[in-house]
Amino acid sequence: MAFDVAWFAVHSFGLDKAPVLLSSLDRKGIVNTAQRDWKSGLSLERVSVLEFLLQVHGSEDQDFGNYYCSVTPWVKSPTGSWQKEAEIQSKPIFITVKMDVLNAFKYPLLIGVGLSTVIGLLSCLIGYCSSHWCCKKEVQETRRERRRLMSMEMD
Secondary structure, three states: OEEEEEEEEEOOOOOOOOOEEEEEEOOOOOEEEOOOOOOOEEEEEEEEOOEEEEEEEOOOHHHOEEEEEEEEEEEEOOOOOEEEOOOEEOOOEEEOOOOOHHHHHHHHHHHHHHHHHHHHHHHHHHHHHHHHHHOOOOOOOOOOOOOOOOOOOOO
């Protein structure tokens, strides 16, 4: 026995839109993945004799919707010819994608604030050092005569 497996998605809350082919596996084991406009990746694998697994990697907001698979069994007759059986469809599974905004921005924000603080302090230190040692003009101090008032008796 061999199987043709195809995974579909309907990107809506109901099944009222047309299904989009995501990936398929033919009875010879060749995987075909459809071209999509978004960045998430798909992988389709055969886990056991009767179990196939679709994985969505790096899911995004566009990946929500109802997912289902369609299986077409192929039975090998005693004469050696393959016969195609009736297609079987799984029940749809609704998948939602929720992004945690705090965790999504926490590390980039901390890294950005930390790096900008370090670079700011480093630039202040470089400015202070260069103004203190490099740009200092050699100024010879001339002694001013200190004139004090003399007492009248010394005149």
